[in-house]
Amino acid sequence: MMPKYQKAIVIGRYQIYHKGHEQLTKQALEIADEVLVIVGSSFQSRNIRNPFKWSERAAMITATLPESDQARLRFLPVRDYYDDTLWNADVRRQVAECVFDDERVALVGFKKDDTTYYLDNFPDWSMVEIESELDIDATALRSQFFAAESAGTALANIASRISIPVREFLNDWSKSPEYTVLKAEYAKIDQENQVYAGIPWDIIATTVDALVTVNGHVLLGKRKHYPGKGLWAIPGGFLEKRESLLQGAIRELKEETSLNVTDAILRHCLERVNVFAHPRRSCRGRVITHAHHFALEKLFLDVETWPEINAADDLETVAWVPFAQISAMEEDLFEDHFAILCNFLPICM
Numbered sequence: 001m002m003p004k005y006q007k008a009i010v011i012g013r014y015q016i017y018h019k020g021h022e023q024l025t026k027q028a029l030e031i032a033d034e035v036l037v038i039v040g041s042s043f044q045s046r047n048i049r050n051p052f053k054w055s056e057r058a059a060m061i062t063a064t065l066p067e068s069d070q071a072r073l074r075f076l077p078v079r080d081y082y083d084d085t086l087w088n089a090d091v092r093r094q095v096a097e098c099v100f101d102d103e104r105v106a107l108v109g110f111k112k113d114d115t116t117y118y119l120d121n122f123p124d125w126s127m128v129e130i131e132s133e134l135d136i137d138a139t140a141l142r143s144q145f146f147a148a149e150s151a152g153t154a155l156a157n158i159a160s161r162i163s164i165p166v167r168e169f170l171n172d173w174s175k176s177p178e179y180t181v182l183k184a185e186y187a188k189i190d191q192e193n194q195v196y197a198g199i200p201w202d203i204i205a206t207t208v209d210a211l212v213t214v215n216g217h218v219l220l221g222k223r224k225h226y227p228g229k230g231l232w233a234i235p236g237g238f239l240e241k242r243e244s245l246l247q248g249a250i251r252e253l254k255e256e257t258s259l260n261v262t263d264a265i266l267r268h269c270l271e272r273v274n275v276f277a278h279p280r281r282s283c284r285g286r287v288i289t290h291a292h293h294f295a296l297e298k299l300f301l302d303v304e305t306w307p308e309i310n311a312a313d314d315l316e317t318v319a320w321v322p323f324a325q326i327s328a329m330e331e332d333l334f335e336d337h338f339a340i341l342c343n344f345l346p347i348c349m
Contacts, residue, residue, distance in 0.1 A: 006103035008032030009095060009125065011118065013040045013138070015050055016145065016170065017060040018161050020110070020136040025061065025073075027130055028108040034072050036098055037061065038091055042077035043330050044338070045231050046178055047283050048146060048186045049139075053331075056173070063165035074098060079330075081349065082278040082339050088121050136161045145170065146186035151179065181229070188226040189284055207289040208245055209236030210253035211344055214296040214306055216323050218345065221256055221315035223334060227283060232321075233334035234341070236289065237314065246270070249292040257318045258310040261296070271295045274343060281336045293344050323347060 008028035014021055028035045042054035052060075054077040062070050076094040081087045099105055107125040109116065110132045119127070141158050148154035151174030155167055162170075173179060196203045211234050212219040220232045235256045239248040250266050253259055270292060277288040300306050311318045321329070326347050330338045342349045 004104075005032040005106040005126070007034055007036055007095075007099050008106045008108050008128070009036045009038060010108050011038040011040065011091070013050065014057040014061060015041070015052055016138055016141045016158075016162060017057060017064070017166050018136045018138060018141060019163065020132055020134040020161075021061075022064055022163060023132055023134060024108055024110060024130055025065075027128070028106075029065075029069050029072060031106060031108070031128065034074060034098075036095060037073055037075045038094075039075055039077045041080050043079045045228070045331055045333060046182060047227065047335070048142060048182055048189065049280070049283050051142065051178070051182050052173075056169075060166050060169050063169060064163045079349065080336070080339070082276070082281060082336055084118075084121065086349070087118075092122070134161075143186075146183050147190070151175075185226045185229070185283075193285065202286060204286045204288060205284070206239045207236055207287055208239050208248040208252055209234045209289050209291040209340065210249045210294060211291055211340070212253065212257075212259065212294045212296060213345070214300050214320065217320040218323065218326070218341065219257060219259070219309065219318065220321050221311060221318040224314050224316040228334040231334040232329060232332050232337075233315075234291065234337050235315070235318075236291075239290075245273070245290045246292065249290070253294075255313045256311070256315045258308070258312050260308040265296075265299065266294050269294045269296050269298055272344075274340075276336060276340055276343075278336065283335075289340075291340050291344070 008031055010024050010028050012021055025035065039054040039057055041050045044050060058075045062073065078087065078090050078094065081090070105125050106128045107119065107122055108128045108130060109119040110130045111119055141161060144157050145154045148157065151171065155170060159167060219235065221235050223229055223231050223233050235253050236249065237252040239245065243251065246267070250263055271294070273290055273292050275288065275290055279286060281287065306320065309318045323345055326341055326345065339349070341347060
């Protein structure tokens with residue numbers, strides 16, 4: 001007979017919550033008094049990989065269970081750090097706040113592929129590995145949900161792999177402006193990917209970002225086009241083949257913000273360059289970016305002397321944003337730009 005635990009832990013993104021996820025949740029409820037549901041990829045802007053807020057995913061999960069089991073779930077939202085050490089520490093911290101010292105804890109999981117490697121990151125928890133008979137891919141479900149001509153067609157196509165409460169949630173959500181936006185974003189990314197269809201190797205793109213700061217403010221722009229239309233972002237773009245990384249960062253900065261500073265001054269104010277290369281940092285594919293921090297504090301001390309900026313190219317507006325406001329903008333920032341800002345600026349994730 002399987003041992004009884006006080007707490008069981010399940011980890012997932014649950015985008016979309018399907019019957020394979022349900023199997024894990026129900027198994028965890030069978031072996032433990034309470035189940036801690038780690039909801040990954042929380043607190044970020046919506047995109048085609050992560051279309052639902054963590055609270056919406058919690059609602060989907062809860063709706064599939066009877067009230068007696070709903071009361072035994074506790075949801076713990078965890079953001080993407082793009083750093084295993086930081087992510088593991090956050091998971092452990094939140095679990096520790098829910099577990100007494102003498103309680104037995106089990107981690108319930110299904111080692112599907114390389115995306116579930118995190119199950120090996122917690123060796124001090126008892127591992128209860130489930131052998132799933134359901135071969136369901138949430139990525140494929142999302143693709144069908146956004147690619148179909150209508151939500152009704154999409155839901156009919158995926159109905160056998162999701163429970164009725166999830167289908168009802170998705171049907172209601174498909175009437176929202178967010179669904180319309182993400183359908184357009186999916187179509188744009190799919191169109192761009194078709195350019196490389198048939199090439200027998202993976203395409204890895206190189207981009208450059210220009211993070212400019214002056215006296216406690218950072219220069220950000222609101223994106224004009226998909227993907228990420230309407231989201232705030234660090235100015236930047238794709239590297240051209242005959243330019244250096246620094247040349248590309250300065251070019252993109254000038255093209256998008258019309259920053260009234262000479263190239264020589266920007267080179268003088270370059271503080272550091274960091275590479276952000278997590279394989280899943282972008283929905284556009286494998287995109288490796290080189291973020292350049294230009295600290296203009298050395299030259300522009302008074303707000304009256306700050307260089308002029310004007311939105312251009314791929315940005316609809318630009319602004320000097322106080323560092324203190326960045327945390328509140330986390331869910332309005334493009335891709336992993338919140339994590340990039342936290343890497344350079346005195347902001348706590």
